Amino acid sequence: MNKIFRAAKEIFIGAPTAFDLPKPLIGRDRVERKYSVQRKILDTILKNKRISFEKYMSMALYSRNHGDYDAGYYTSGEALIGEACHFNTFPQSNSPVFGQGIAKQLNSMWEALGCPKVFHAIEMGAGNGIMARDILRYVNKEMPDFYKALKYVIIEISNPLIQRQKNSIDPMLRASVEWKNASAIKYKFKHKITGCFLSNELVDNLPVHELFGYKNEAYETYITYNGFTIEKEPVKLSSRKVIDMLKTRFSTFPVPEKIPFYVSTASIDWLKNLADNLKRGYILTIDYGTSDMTKYFYEHDTLRTYSRLVTPSHKNDPLYYIGKADITADVDFGSLVIYGRKFGLRKVGYFNQDYYFSQILSTPLIKSEMESGPYGMRVLIQAKKARLKLG
Numbered sequence: 001m002n003k004i005f006r007a008a009k010e011i012f013i014g015a016p017t018a019f020d021l022p023k024p025l026i027g028r029d030r031v032e033r034k035y036s037v038q039r040k041i042l043d044t045i046l047k048n049k050r051i052s053f054e055k056y057m058s059m060a061l062y063s064r065n066h067g068d069y070d071a072g073y074y075t076s077g078e079a080l081i082g083e084a085c086h087f088n089t090f091p092q093s094n095s096p097v098f099g100q101g102i103a104k105q106l107n108s109m110w111e112a113l114g115c116p117k118v119f120h121a122i123e124m125g126a127g128n129g130i131m132a133r134d135i136l137r138y139v140n141k142e143m144p145d146f147y148k149a150l151k152y153v154i155i156e157i158s159n160p161l162i163q164r165q166k167n168s169i170d171p172m173l174r175a176s177v178e179w180k181n182a183s184a185i186k187y188k189f190k191h192k193i194t195g196c197f198l199s200n201e202l203v204d205n206l207p208v209h210e211l212f213g214y215k216n217e218a219y220e221t222y223i224t225y226n227g228f229t230i231e232k233e234p235v236k237l238s239s240r241k242v243i244d245m246l247k248t249r250f251s252t253f254p255v256p257e258k259i260p261f262y263v264s265t266a267s268i269d270w271l272k273n274l275a276d277n278l279k280r281g282y283i284l285t286i287d288y289g290t291s292d293m294t295k296y297f298y299e300h301d302t303l304r305t306y307s308r309l310v311t312p313s314h315k316n317d318p319l320y321y322i323g324k325a326d327i328t329a330d331v332d333f334g335s336l337v338i339y340g341r342k343f344g345l346r347k348v349g350y351f352n353q354d355y356y357f358s359q360i361l362s363t364p365l366i367k368s369e370m371e372s373g374p375y376g377m378r379v380l381i382q383a384k385k386a387r388l389k390l391g
């Protein structure tokens with residue numbers, strides 16, 4: 001462990017455990033075939049000496065099958081979503097009412113746009129496809145005029161999950177859905193769309209930079225290999241993109257000391273891509289996080305891992321179970337609003353998920369244990385060249 005991390009560790013007493021834990025065995029000849037996304041990461045580190053934590057997270061979750069290498073946690077289909085799986089999500093635990101509420105919201109967006117002949121609902125990262133199924137069933141049954149205008153598109157980075165989504169959606173409704181096996185950060189539509197970009201628990205899965213402050217300097221975590229195992233290495237923060245984002249978003253710079261702090265430049269690239277693709281309409285983002293990360297990250301681990309394999313002692317250490325565990329970071333909604341304005345978007349509303357669903361549904365959500373306090377599930381609606389009356 002080098003000097004800065006040793007010093008940082010002293011500061012981190014009582015804080016996240018990532019620096020205390022033994023590291024996974026990832027030595028070249030110890031990596032088994034079935035864990036070969038580890039080998040891909042290792043080979044990339046050996047080639048480049050080190051990779052940023054952001055690159056590491058991206059490879060662990062989204063590497064594609066390539067040559068001898070296996071794919072990442074999502075792209076391999078390892079991600080099991082549901083009760084007694086790696087993790088569950090609200091559209092599934094509250095099916096069908098969650099999707100029905102979103103269907104009502106999409107219908108009112110369509111009306112607010114003047115009932116155009118074609119309204120695109122573009123869901124990004126659809127998991128098992130349960131929300132898409134519930135939306136389509138409800139619109140088909142209850143809103144025949146809107147159903148005629150609705151074009152449902154799913155942008156999904158994982159091929160195995162696309163297969164699961166196809167199996168979830170009734171064959172009659174499936175025929176009207178179009179899938180794009182692509183990243184929502186980059187996907188470009190041939191023609192700009194009128195409608196709504198929609199996501200539930202997508203943004204928390206976009207890769208993040210890990211930063212921390214030490215003696216008034218900002219450092220970024222890189223991942224290196226010590227001949228036996230991978231480990232974290234602090235490198236003076238030099239990424240222009242990250243520095244610009246910190247300056248735009250937070251008044252405190254360099255980053256605060258004591259606890260790792262996560263910055264998602266990928267979420268800004270994602271938002272810019274949506275704003276560029278949207279002619280007129282909305283971006284509806286549902287996720288966990290907060291509007292003021294500067295206070296929140298002192299109180300909570302804002303990066304977490306989920307897997308059936310993860311034992312309590314390795315919980316929330318992203319260097320374990322590579323390709324076998326989810327890595328997720330709370331969403332900084334404040335930055336989505338600030339950058340949204342730069343990209344021509346207007347904030348229409350920002351709500352607690354509970355409050356939001358009680359407004360659009362007559363029944364509240366059944367399971368909503370993450371609702372209380374200054375953090376939890378949030379709904380952000382942004383608009384481009386469109387008005388929307390809520391409630």
Ligand SMILES: C[S@@+](CC[C@H](N)C(=O)[O-])C[C@H]1O[C@@H](n2cnc3c(N)ncnc32)[C@H](O)[C@@H]1O
Nearest residue numbers: 074089125126127155156157158183184200201
């Ligand atoms: C935590 S799951 C949420 C699934 C679903 N929305 C739900 O709430 O049950 C994240 C989903 O986003 C997908 N995903 C992650 N990054 C993506 C990207 N850049 N573009 C498109 N899909 C992505 C994953 O494959 C997965 O389907």
